[in-house]
Amino acid sequence: MELDLFVLLLFLVAIAAGFVGSLVGLGGGVVIIPVLVVLFGVSFPDATGVGLMTILATSSTAGASYVRERLTDIRIGMFLEIATVPGALVGATATVFLTHANLDDLLLIALGVVLLSLIPGSIQRRNEELPQGVVPDRRSQALGFAGAYFDQPNQREVRYVAANTDPALGVMFGAGVVSGMFGIGAGVFKVLALERYLRLPMKVSTATSNFMIGVTGAAGGGILLAAGYVNALVAAPVVIGTAVGAYVGTRLLPRLLNRTVRLIFLPVVVVLAIEVILRGLGVA
């Protein structure tokens, strides 16, 4: 295929992935990675490297807005990075070693399983009610894991405290491994740790997860870039396209029916996940 056409197709797919990814909160990587492998013939570690570069762009786009609006809990986010970053280093290193050992098929099957596991979390109705009766643990107490944000719909300041810091660190390590290994943001797992374990309000959880995704991506992406697994000519159109798509998606978000987008997008992810698993099994 001529490079111009190849790049144009990559760019268009990346715009679509960034657009719908931002609408359903799964990020562009969930679509981009399997599409790169299945449709464009990109090797698994190269697709992972490109995916991590992509989440750097989308995280910085949305992350800047959330920080400016004070929705992000910088203190909690930066503390939990002590778990996600080592996780991402382990995940990205594992991808390189498994590739060297010619176990790419195993990685493809695992990617498919991870993609399928993300679906229930993205379908579940977000718990918009504020957590009640949260009892802070000692670490939360010592490090001042408490904050407040102004809730626009209710026109009032919402105060919160964090609990269960240590179990949340464990979940965050796992989220880092998944991110580094498969080139996705793993935001679903991060939000799980922030909302269910730390008991933070949903808006703070989402914003803080997005804030953390960039640094997790930098840890995994740094390894894969330095190891030579970020093909710049594939990464360039994908990064730009996803950033454009995510920007437009974020702007249009209030005007679109989220449910409709999910109904279209999630079956696509399921089909891609099954395709990736079949490819890993040598069937497709």
Added chain:
Amino acid sequence: MTAPSAPPADRRLPDAAYRRMTLVLRVGLLTSLAIVLASFFAYLLTNPNATSGQVLSSNPILTYLSLGGLAAGLARGSLEAYLTLGLLVLLATPILRVVTGAYYFARGRERTMTAVTITVFALILFGLLVLGPYIR
């Protein structure tokens, strides 16, 4: 963990920290996208006969992943070197955000948070400068 009696103190970072981090993320992202976009289009224009097969079979930036190689490439106007620079700026953006956080935690004399953020920074650099090149 047992429940302490009082809630944790609300120790929010100063407004300047939020403003500086927003600025770091915005400027870093826009700078990197501008460099990537410009160098990539220039590459397409100067390589009209390239094919997707060639692109997928080799990584054109391997030469520029060392500091010396990158500096030499930039000095002679290599488009692949500028493409690498754009990706490195993209990668550096959240890392600079970590450094900004460490600065404000240090200024607030918060030893644990300063140590945590500096450790995160060191781990990312370890991955980029030691682990990545080692497993290449």
